Amino acid sequence: MKLTRLSLVLSAGLFMLITSSCDKGKSVTDGAEAKADRLVAQMTLDEKIGQMSQLDLGYFMDPEQLKQAVREGRCGSLLNFLGVEQVNEIQRIAVEESRLGIPLIIGRDVIHGYRTVFPIPLGMAASWNPEAVRKAFRISAVEASSDGIKWTFAPMIDITWDPRWGRIAEGCGEDPYLASTLAAAMVKGIQGDSLTDPTALAACAKHYVGYGFAEAGRDYNTTYIPEPLLRNVVLKPFHAAKEAGAQTFMSAFNDLNGIPTSGNRFTLKKILREEWGFDGFVVSDWASVTEMVNHGFAEDDKQAAEIAINAGVEMEMATTSYYANIKALLDEKKITMEQIDDAVRDILKVKYRLGLFDNPYTDPEAGKRILDPSFLDHARTVARQSAVLLKNEDAALPLSEDKIASVAVIGPLADAPRDQLGTWCFDGRAENSVTPLKAIRDLLGDKKVNYVQALAYSRDKSKANFSAAVAAARRSDAVLFFGGEEWILSGEGQSRGEINMPGAQTELLEALAATGKPVILVIMAGRPLAIGREIELSDAVLYAWHAGTMAGPAITDLLFGKESPSGKLPVTFVKGAGQIPFYYYRNNTGRPASDETWTPFDSIPTVNPQSSLGYRTFHLDYGYTPLLPFGYGLSYTTFKYSDLTLSSQVMKIDGTLTVRARVTNTGNMDADEIVQFYVRDRVGSITRPIKELKGYNRLRISRGETTDVEFTLTAADLAFFNGRGEVTEPGKFDVWIGPSSEEGLHADFILE
Numbered sequence: 001m002k003l004t005r006l007s008l009v010l011s012a013g014l015f016m017l018i019t020s021s022c023d024k025g026k027s028v029t030d031g032a033e034a035k036a037d038r039l040v041a042q043m044t045l046d047e048k049i050g051q052m053s054q055l056d057l058g059y060f061m062d063p064e065q066l067k068q069a070v071r072e073g074r075c076g077s078l079l080n081f082l083g084v085e086q087v088n089e090i091q092r093i094a095v096e097e098s099r100l101g102i103p104l105i106i107g108r109d110v111i112h113g114y115r116t117v118f119p120i121p122l123g124m125a126a127s128w129n130p131e132a133v134r135k136a137f138r139i140s141a142v143e144a145s146s147d148g149i150k151w152t153f154a155p156m157i158d159i160t161w162d163p164r165w166g167r168i169a170e171g172c173g174e175d176p177y178l179a180s181t182l183a184a185a186m187v188k189g190i191q192g193d194s195l196t197d198p199t200a201l202a203a204c205a206k207h208y209v210g211y212g213f214a215e216a217g218r219d220y221n222t223t224y225i226p227e228p229l230l231r232n233v234v235l236k237p238f239h240a241a242k243e244a245g246a247q248t249f250m251s252a253f254n255d256l257n258g259i260p261t262s263g264n265r266f267t268l269k270k271i272l273r274e275e276w277g278f279d280g281f282v283v284s285d286w287a288s289v290t291e292m293v294n295h296g297f298a299e300d301d302k303q304a305a306e307i308a309i310n311a312g313v314e315m316e317m318a319t320t321s322y323y324a325n326i327k328a329l330l331d332e333k334k335i336t337m338e339q340i341d342d343a344v345r346d347i348l349k350v351k352y353r354l355g356l357f358d359n360p361y362t363d364p365e366a367g368k369r370i371l372d373p374s375f376l377d378h379a380r381t382v383a384r385q386s387a388v389l390l391k392n393e394d395a396a397l398p399l400s401e402d403k404i405a406s407v408a409v410i411g412p413l414a415d416a417p418r419d420q421l422g423t424w425c426f427d428g429r430a431e432n433s434v435t436p437l438k439a440i441r442d443l444l445g446d447k448k449v450n451y452v453q454a455l456a457y458s459r460d461k462s463k464a465n466f467s468a469a470v471a472a473a474r475r476s477d478a479v480l481f482f483g484g485e486e487w488i489l490s491g492e493g494q495s496r497g498e499i500n501m502p503g504a505q506t507e508l509l510e511a512l513a514a515t516g517k518p519v520i521l522v523i524m525a526g527r528p529l530a531i532g533r534e535i536e537l538s539d540a541v542l543y544a545w546h547a548g549t550m551a552g553p554a555i556t557d558l559l560f561g562k563e564s565p566s567g568k569l570p571v572t573f574v575k576g577a578g579q580i581p582f583y584y585y586r587n588n589t590g591r592p593a594s595d596e597t598w599t600p601f602d603s604i605p606t607v608n609p610q611s612s613l614g615y616r617t618f619h620l621d622y623g624y625t626p627l628l629p630f631g632y633g634l635s636y637t638t639f640k641y642s643d644l645t646l647s648s649q650v651m652k653i654d655g656t657l658t659v660r661a662r663v664t665n666t667g668n669m670d671a672d673e674i675v676q677f678y679v680r681d682r683v684g685s686i687t688r689p690i691k692e693l694k695g696y697n698r699l700r701i702s703r704g705e706t707t708d709v710e711f712t713l714t715a716a717d718l719a720f721f722n723g724r725g726e727v728t729e730p731g732k733f734d735v736w737i738g739p740s741s742e743e744g745l746h747a748d749f750i751l752e
């Protein structure tokens with residue numbers, strides 16, 4: 001067996017940022033501060049208030065009103081205003097017709113692609129490939145900037161444990177380490193190597209902070225997050241985004257422990273500014289300032305403006321409480337001119353860093369790169385790497401395009417060009433989508449493909465076309481069922497109470513399985529679904545998420561073995577909504593459950609003594625394990641992990657510890673494996689998780705080849721906030737290297 005020594009020194013906790021010469025806020029002596037200072041000194045109060053107002057195009061009744069507002073310096077930023085001609089025209093008014101010529105910054109939600117649409121961010125997170133994700137966001141910035149956009153409200157890096165929450169689609173899943181590595185990559189992609197590059201956009205880390213912990217997964221709902229959880233989990237990706245140089249942050253909608261995050265001095269001032277030294281600017285979310293009246297935290301819009309300004313929200317998105325009230329608040333000494341100047345200075349600094357004063361206009365020729373073939377190729381690669389193989393009984397996959405006589409392509413998402421783009425897709429166009437049906441027909445030829453949509457959309461309950469679908473299955477060698485969710489069932493304001501496959505999809509799958517033909521289930525969805533029954537009914541299951549413009553070719557590549565699936569789950573899959581929240585880094589509790597303590601529901605005796613069935617932490621029906629664990633994902637090949645070694649049994653608190661293992665591709669196909677590194681702190685001054693991801697690496701391992709992998713721990717990787725401060729505590733630790741959060745080679749060491 002050939003041994004390829006591949007030594008990967010990963011400073012596990014300090015993951016290698018995709019470093020570049022990028023401007024990084026305060027650390028860049030870019031002169032922006034001084035320029036902004038000089039400009040602030042020349043500005044009238046009206047002009048300062050204008051910079052603190054971001055207005056949506058819809059706010060203006062007619063274009064002339066908008067032009068006049070810009071001419072008078074009454075807004076410093078526009079939202080959802082795009083198109084190179086229109087932007088250049090309005091920018092010319094700002095630069096040439098306003099008193100000080102301050103350029104506008106145009107903002108837009110470019111969340112997972114612009115015209116070339118990539119998988120939803122939760123899907124991209126399943127690739128565990130920061131470099132591929134960085135490149136996807138770089139491509140998105142190149143396309144968006146060609147339309148005059150210079151600021152995107154991304155990355156969305158809200159940790160969540162709740163698949164009912166519609167916006168789980170938009171984030172990077174449940175784990176702070178994985179989300180932090182991806183947050184850094186996304187910021188690097190958005191902002192590029194130099195902020196003054198015409199294709200650079202300002203990134204916006206959102207939604208700061210805690211929005212993903214909405215009670216019951218109901219969007220905009222209350223959040224209660226104890227400070228240890230806030231600091232040890234929820235804030236981690238935001239800190240990574242700041243360290244990667246994100247120029248803006250967005251305050252959120254939710255109230256956090258009773259204080260709305262758009263009026264929260266603790267998060268916006270103490271943590272973001274004083275502890276982290278962030279020196280870009282903070283924008284509110286859409287109307288999140290005035291919504292503090294609804295929260296019952298402000299009497300009226302005026303008090304809401306006062307609270308937000310005092311908390312550190314520097315630009316108000318979409319509403320005009322700043323515009324309407326700052327002068328009165330100054331007169332009443334509720335806020336100070338110093339606060340106003342600080343806010344305007346931060347905004348102007350970012351505009352200077354983006355080069356907007358020197359190059360305010362967009363090159364009309366830049367749009368020629370939109371949908372460039374190389375961009376579509378990358379979208380196909382990312383979609384391939386994002387798909388997760390959940391089941392593959394008797395090697396039902398891959399199919400052979402040469403041997404297969406015909407396939408039945410069935411289901412509501414086989415040919416759904418808009419749905420496959422997913423949520424938060426303002427500018428992607430269904431006309432550019434290549435659907436699975438199209439890609440399979442292109443590969444096999446129409447004659448080999450028996451297509452029956454059977455259900456018009458994912459919520460369709462009609463069984464009228466079941467017989468046609470079953471007939472197609474009977475006359476085919478295999479069934480490819482494309483199901484899941486329409487795009488509208490996830491995203492903002494689109495949370496679900498149940499997380500099952502909607503409509504009559506499961507019944508249709510049962511009818512198809514009854515034919516005895518191999519059934520391959522491909523799911524496109526915006527969240528983890530509770531698909532236990534559907535997995536049972538299928539021979540193979542590929543979870544493709546809403547996979548973007550090139551979903552069809554990417555899925556077809558995998559189904560027919562051009563590449564092996566390699567994705568791993570970035571979020572736990574639960575058996576049903578009743579199990580939520582269920583995340584892998586949970587605490588052990590005083591009564592951990594096990595197979596010895598849990599009696600399967602249907603095996604519970606009908607006559608029972610008063611004593612319980614185990615007095616352990618489980619559900620009688622769901623048990624104590626998820627449907628599928630974080631980090632899980634199969635391959636067409638097999639990998640063997642061996643030879644776990646530690647550089648020492650004892651790690652000094654001022655030293656390091658290196659953990660090594662070998663991974664062998666024991667199958668007959670070259671493939672990627674995402675090797676994961678977990679740590680457990682056995683005893684702490686607060687209860688500690690049973691496992692925490694501290695490193696990972698996507699490795700390409702040829703068939704028959706063995707690769708070495710190593711991860712190096714420092715004390716910083718073992719630090720945590722215990723409610724009183726950041727601590728690293730001596731004691732016993734476990735480590736694992738393996739293919740998921742539930743499998744791996746184990747060892748332990750002592751930290752002293």
Ligand code: GLC
Pocket residue numbers: 109153206285286492
């Ligand atoms: C929305 C979202 C936010 C988005 C903003 C602008 O309500 O919460 O993520 O960036 O408004 O569209």
